[in-house]
Amino acid sequence: MDLNLRKAILNNISENNAEQLEATIVDAVQSGEEKMLPGLGVLFELIWQQATDEEKDHMIDILEEGIKNAT
Structure with a gap:
């Protein structure tokens, strides 16, 4: 069976x-369920593709800070 997860999401x-x-x-995000990660990944991909370089830099800064706070 050929399942295109991205297309289904x-x-x-x-x-x-x-x-x-x-x-x-x-x-x-609140559920914390691993099965939700592919869907979040597809949503992030859409955001990333539409973002300007400045917005991408800002997202990376936020991500970096979030990682520091999570560890």
């Missing part, structure tokens, strides 16, 4: 509005 959220997208992200 995008199909599942294609009709979502901003509020629903936020709820999806919050739920995935």
